[in-house]
Amino acid sequence: MRKPTLAANREDAAVKIAELTGVDVDLIRRRIANDIKARNANKGLGFLSYAGILPIDLPDGTRIVVIPxxxxxxxxxxxxxxxKAFLKDYQPHILIFIGDVADVFGLSRWAKPPRVAVNQQGEIDETRRLMDALIEISGCIHVFYIMGNHEDRMMRYQSDPAPHVGGVLDFETREPILAFHGLLGYGPNDPITFIYDQAERGGFGGALLLNGDMNLHHGRIVRPKPAASPRADADETGRSTTTGHTHRVGMTVRQTTKGEIRAIELGHLVDVTHPYMSYANLTNNWHEALGIGRVVGGRIHLQPVPIKQVLVDGRPKMAFTYGGKVYRSPNR
Ligand SMILES: [Fe+2]
Structure with a gap:
C-alpha cells in the first residue's frame, strides 16, 4: 500500500508550480517544515503528525483547497x-482534508444493516487510493489532514478493551501504533501532516490555524441551520472558523468589537444513497460542496462552493462552477 514515489512526485510538482506561478514554492515548503518541527519540539510526535492547534503562515498567492x-x-x-477535473486546473499549493475522509463504518457503534457488507481494511485501502489520486492530480506541495470523529472510531474501538495499548508507540516513528494515519501507510517523509487533538485523538480538538486568520477544524458544535455551527464555534474562540462535520454548507461574516469574524461550513462529498448513509434524510439539510481559496494580503480568502445535481441535455450530472469554468461529472 505504501507509495514511496509520493514525496518525489511532490518535488516535481513543486518545481513545476514555481515555474508556472512565480509563487516561491520552496518558501512555502520551508515555512511548513519549520513551523511543524519547531512546534513539535517538546512533544513525542514526528513530522507526520501534530497534536493541538497547528499555526502555519502561508505567503501571498498560495492556493488552497479544502476537502470536506x-x-x-x-x-x-x-x-x-x-x-479531480477542478484540481487539475487549479493546482492548489495546499490541500486540506478537514476530517471524516474515511467512514470507518466497520468499527462504528451503530447497529449495522444486516445485508450491508463491511470490509474495514478495504475501506482503509480505498481511502488511501482516493487521497493519493486527489493529491497527485492537484500537484500540491503539502497536505494537511485534520482528523474527524469517524477516524477516531479506530482508536475508540480498539482501545476500549485494552486502553493501554493505545499508548504503545511504533519503534521508528514514535507515534501510537493504532494511529489512523499509520494504518493509511503514509511515512514521515511524505509531505502530509495529520492533525490530532492534544490527547492525540481524532475528532474535535485538533486544528490548523492559517496566518493567524482562519481556524480550520473538523467541527464540534452542531446547529441545524447552515453556517450556524461554525458561527457558534467562532463565538467561543473569537476567531474566524471553517468546519466540516455537519455536512451543511453556509457562510456568515460579521463585525465584532474584536474585528471581522467569518464562519464557513463546507458541506460534504457523500453519496446519500449509499447504505452507510442510512441516517441521511432531507431534514438534515446536507449539501455537497468544497472550499476553494487563496492567500491575499496575508489573509485567507476561502469560500464554500456548492456542488449541485444539474440536468445537461436532459441527463443529471454533479456540477459546480469556479473561476468562470464549469466542472461536471459524467452522467449519473
Ligand atoms: Fe462527516
Missing part, C-alpha cells in the same frame, strides 16, 4: 470525478 467529509467508501464518485 468524504466518508470513503460512501463518497459521491461522480462528484469526485468533477473535483
Amino acid at each position: 467529509d468524504v466518508h470513503v467508501p460512501a463518497h459521491d464518485k461522480l462528484t469526485i470525478w468533477a473535483i
Whole structure:
C-alpha cells in the first residue's frame, strides 16, 4: 500500500508550480517544515503528525483547497470525478482534508444493516487510493489532514478493551501504533501532516490555524441551520472558523468589537444513497460542496462552493462552477 514515489512526485510538482506561478514554492515548503518541527519540539510526535492547534503562515498567492467529509467508501464518485477535473486546473499549493475522509463504518457503534457488507481494511485501502489520486492530480506541495470523529472510531474501538495499548508507540516513528494515519501507510517523509487533538485523538480538538486568520477544524458544535455551527464555534474562540462535520454548507461574516469574524461550513462529498448513509434524510439539510481559496494580503480568502445535481441535455450530472469554468461529472 505504501507509495514511496509520493514525496518525489511532490518535488516535481513543486518545481513545476514555481515555474508556472512565480509563487516561491520552496518558501512555502520551508515555512511548513519549520513551523511543524519547531512546534513539535517538546512533544513525542514526528513530522507526520501534530497534536493541538497547528499555526502555519502561508505567503501571498498560495492556493488552497479544502476537502470536506468524504466518508470513503460512501463518497459521491461522480462528484469526485468533477473535483479531480477542478484540481487539475487549479493546482492548489495546499490541500486540506478537514476530517471524516474515511467512514470507518466497520468499527462504528451503530447497529449495522444486516445485508450491508463491511470490509474495514478495504475501506482503509480505498481511502488511501482516493487521497493519493486527489493529491497527485492537484500537484500540491503539502497536505494537511485534520482528523474527524469517524477516524477516531479506530482508536475508540480498539482501545476500549485494552486502553493501554493505545499508548504503545511504533519503534521508528514514535507515534501510537493504532494511529489512523499509520494504518493509511503514509511515512514521515511524505509531505502530509495529520492533525490530532492534544490527547492525540481524532475528532474535535485538533486544528490548523492559517496566518493567524482562519481556524480550520473538523467541527464540534452542531446547529441545524447552515453556517450556524461554525458561527457558534467562532463565538467561543473569537476567531474566524471553517468546519466540516455537519455536512451543511453556509457562510456568515460579521463585525465584532474584536474585528471581522467569518464562519464557513463546507458541506460534504457523500453519496446519500449509499447504505452507510442510512441516517441521511432531507431534514438534515446536507449539501455537497468544497472550499476553494487563496492567500491575499496575508489573509485567507476561502469560500464554500456548492456542488449541485444539474440536468445537461436532459441527463443529471454533479456540477459546480469556479473561476468562470464549469466542472461536471459524467452522467449519473
Ligand atoms: Fe462527516
